[in-house]
Amino acid sequence: MISAILFYSTAFVLFLIGLFGVLTRKNIIKILVSLSITETAVNLFLIAVGYIEGAKAPILTKTIGSISINSLKFVDPLPQALVLTAIVIGLGTTALSLTIAIKLYKNYKTLNITKMGGKK
């Protein structure tokens, strides 16, 4: 069985990688990729909060049969529902920010944020 600490650690490491990318990269596309990595880390963290060792995915099927208060075989479904929302909103923000990156490239002919501004 996999311990939940592994999931938490992976989420932290991914978050830190994304943060490092946002702080040091100069290419706007790379910054957006780093932001997406950070977002994935937060989603993984939320899913790990609902993880229960040995439990199944929260979908009732024929093989699971039945559940009652004394035999709960599921992981926590509430964080998964929240993460579903977070993924869709992340998709929306990523699409919008990539569009803004395209417009910036058309305007300044570069993706480097230190060279933007000044000239029109």
Add this chain to the structure above:
Amino acid sequence: MKKTEFITGSFIALTLVVLLGVFFFQALFQPLYEGKVMPVDNVNLKNRLSLHYVLKNVHNASKYLASHGKSYFNNRELVPSRKITFGESKNFEEGSANEVTSIVVNYRGFDTLGEVTVLFISIIGLTMLIGGVVGKKLRQPSLIVRTGSRFLFPFILLFGIYIFIHGHLTPGGGFPGGAVIASGFLLLLLGLESYKFNTTASKIVESLAGLTFVSIGLVGLFAKNSFLANFIPTGTIGFLYSAGMVALIYIVIGIKVGAELSTGVAELKEGDEND
């Protein structure tokens, strides 16, 4: 000069990140309450708020505990609950076999309406901002790609529709189904040079789907005194015709998200040629 600046910046960033990492990781092993470490390895669903989401017993539980004058936080296990059996149990508060779907669409349906609105607004913003940008002409695809994409498109569409119709029984639902449909349109856009995506039609479909979502919510308001309340009988758990309003709303969401993402992909590929 520039190079050393960059190296110094990276070093400072690395120090910050490592410090933050140490702060994160020590939280995993630090005693939180009564000398216990954060309960990462002995979680029990009985101690969680989502216990009654799983048992499809949320409204009954709050009514029961209120009538007995008890708080929800310590007395969750006292609430009587029924056993749920796949393919047999009937007439629960909420009849979908997929617990995540039951939370997303039924118990937190208003949240999902807001989520769909956020996606809608971001695609509107994309369409507005992309105006004036004309995409580069891509290379003519080969015969295999052209034939293959035309052949595969109906099957991808069918698979997307399957995913969102079975949202209350299997993994998936409206959002993944819509994404699969949008990927089918993306294949057509990349594979067929002559294919023109009809943006006006997709916008009309999307708006109609959004209106249907809100009107289902309003019917719930008039029938059951609460916006987005379930007004259809929930049926037997595990059957296709079950879960009442959940299946209906996930079909609407699937159509809406599919139309929205296809519009976004088409706009990103073609740009606005009027400018």
